[in-house]
Amino acid sequence: MSTLQVLLTVSALLFCLGLTAALTRRSVIMILIGIELMLNAANLNFIVFWRAHGDSDPSGGFMFALFGIAVAAAEAAVGLALILLVYRHYRSTRSEDLNKLKG
Amino acid sequence: MTSTEEVESISEKSERLLNISMGPQHPSTHGVFRMKAVLDGETVVKLTPVFGYLHRNHEKLAERTSYLGNMPYTDRLDYFCSLTNNWAYALSVERLAGIEVPERAEYLRVITAELTRLQNHLAFLGFLLNDMGVWATVLIYGFREREKILDLFESLTGARMMCNYMRFGGCRCDVPDGWVEEAKRITDELPGVLDELEQLLTDNEIVVARTQGVGTVPGRKAINAGLTGPVLRASGVNYDVRKVDSYGVYDRFDFSVPLGSVGDCYDRFMLRLLEMRQSLNILKAALNELPSGPIINPKAKNRNLRPPAGEAYGRIESPKGELGFYLVSDKSGTPYRYRVRPPSLVNLTLLEDMCVGQKVADVVVILGSIDIILGEVDR
């Protein structure tokens, strides 16, 4: 396997670990953490491909990763604010307790 | 809101409330005082003062001790102001036994009481600013001046803090040579120091921000809670035992009582500064007019005093508020009942009302602005 493939596999593993966290953990915070891991895996892909195909497009992947980080930061802020709101309403951060549409 | 509703609303929010116990070992509770605080984030929701950690059985001890033997115990009540404690106790025993006090002794009592007020307020400013986090700077400036006054006490009474100076019918000893001149020199220096403190503190933006609007007590509420002293006058109530009772020879001096308008920590802090200036006026006049004569009524009996049966209440304006001693005599050599009305304790009654809704950091400032001494709170 080439280095490129190894790095892409790492990224895939990272993504799947994030997915596992998001799908299986009970805490809402852990779901958010899983989503963050998945976003990071995507960013890693951008950087790796930028390194691999930098000759044709010298800044595309780089910029994509940059915007990805900015958007992920916004996502984290809003997500955590939502978790706070949910916690205030339900007094819990376990996903199973959040089963009502109306409080 | 009634108390049951309050409890319910507290338990409803309880999951995000934080119970902390400030004290009895805590850097800024002025001794072994404890506050059980319930916090919602930074805001105080409920606060319960707990005291008694320094309880020494003062009142019961006094009922087993002779009248004169109690005098040194009173030093230990408010250990910053032993001379005013002495005076309040002596005053009530004199009322109980009907003892006259010679004029020179009255003047000496006024002088020592006002000096006590000055040194107490100087230390108060320092401790209050310490509670705001100035790392002892103001405290040590205040202590520098306080030391001079304590030196005066030492040369007069032999002790710096536990003076044990008053006797029934007068004072224990006369002033040593040059004492009056030294006292005059120190009183002449103090206005400059006060100017300096006022300049540094009253317009300091952080001090203003930390104290204005913090722990506000409206005048009527303060009266209902029985507050006295600068804490009451900061709320705009004109009540000063020196004016109301004009005990001793206070009616001979020209001084006024500073009054605040809002009743927050800033007013309490400013009132102390203003009161010190009035004290200086009294001191200056008293030192100039100090009459000659005996310092103690020769007919007064101190040892083996057996006052006639009855009761008496003597009160004075101590630096912290109205300090009173209530005595009941059954003609024996010891008081039948001995009760202290400590201003520090009574002024604490509104602590929770002042603190609820404020931030945690305000609690220590409010406590500092009330100016308590645990020796007097717990007795």
Add this chain to the structure above:
Amino acid sequence: MNVVLFIIAALILVGALATVCVRNLVYCALSLAATFAALGMLYLALGAEFIGWVQILVYVGAVAVLIVFVILLTAPDRMRSVGPLFSRSRILGVGVSLGVFGTIAYAVHKSGSLKGSLSMPAETDMQSIGEELLSSYLVPLEATGVLLTVALIGAVLFAREEPVEGSEESQESKD
């Protein structure tokens, strides 16, 4: 060079694994921070200096700290939690993840265009990044700015506390 990359990659995977499996939420958040830092190191090692430091600044310095802060706010007493760690759908979740991983890994392994080695990093000095951002990427940049502002306002609105009955207001009216 490759050895360094492999070590960092191993760090990332160990960190991510710890994040997913550890019971204590605080440990999860801290190992997440470590994973982020290791990712930043990987970017540095791959020659993306700017992205690497931005990654550490944004993820370790802001996102991880925010997560930790929210953990403190929501479960102060329950951080050493009891009860099952995973939800009822854990087997399904792991299955889905394994399926996704299998698909991607198969594609990566079989793809012919990925056999080549990494090329030299393109020249990315700060000057050119800045100029690119303000020329060809101006619209995305502005859009990101708007998005961040909206997110900021939204987060503040969400997290803002509605005045609780019987708190300060009624206290004041009582006097």
Add this chain to the structure above:
Amino acid sequence: MWLVIIQLKIGIILTFFSLLFAVASLAERKILARIQNRRGPNRVGPCGLFQPIADGIKMLIKEDVVPRKADRALHFLAPIVMVAPMVLLFGILPYGGGLTLVDLEVGLLFFFAVSSVSELAVFMAGWSSANKYSVFGAMRAIAQMVSYEVPLVLVAITPVMVAGSLSLVHMVEDQAGYAIGVIPNWFVLTPWGIVGFLLLFVTSLAEANRTPFDLPEGESELVAGHLTEYSGFKYALFFMGEYFGIFAGSGLAVALFLGGGGAPLPLLQWIPPYLWFFVKLVVLVGIVIWVRASLPRMRIDQLMDLCWKGLVPLAFVNLIAAAIWHYSGGGWQGWILAGGLLVGAYLMLNRVVLRSRCSWERKYYLAKS
């Protein structure tokens, strides 16, 4: 060969800052004492000069107390996570004269990225101690550091904009030279520069948890905040991290606004630049100590108000003022336009922030009877 030189440089820089830490801890006590009419430590060695050594020995041999319920691993790691990034920061400061260790192209970004790691250390310390005061202090510290990072970065961007580079070395080069032959071209001598320098100084005080922003360890309410359960050498490490943070912050201010190693007068250029750098740094550290002796602590809501309603808007205005200054060529028009903008913004913000709570004017009556 270059490896030896680099190691030599690292050695010099680390030795200098460790020594400065010892001297500063003594100087802080001495200066505080002088300001407070005291003498300060004067028992160990001549004039108390060996006090830092005695302190160090005491800290080293002191019992390391860890609360029973504490999380031992994190409790142990927190001081290390605190100090390590702070040491890294010294690597990129532009001392000049060949002592500069690394000239990172993204130096400023590196600075903020690495220093933001200390927030996690504070959290680890507070949470692992299993003490309510510790957690409380840690939450305050995180809220404060995250908030003050915003104006800090905004202010640091202004010189980046004018110098056109993130490299600290490049920024110092941009401030070299003298106007009219005597006045140095430091950024602090421009309208946006002086505002930026003051903002940077204030925000670094807050980032380093120093008075008047030392709420996280505000001893009058929180005992010692996140440091409550620390003793012995772990506590010393935190103390060291705090000091290193102050040094690094002062170094950043020197590099961004005070011309790095540039001499204040052309006449004094024979003194090597790194000496000038260290002189400026030490002066700033002295001011930090002076501030500690003279200001009370702010309250948490006032702290946040100051940040979000005062410093952040002012930092934005400063950014615009710097742009105006840059495009107006920096002459007297620049002074009038940029200076006017900043003064106007300051006056407006002053009204908004200060008027919200204080009523300044108070009336006191003197009752005669």
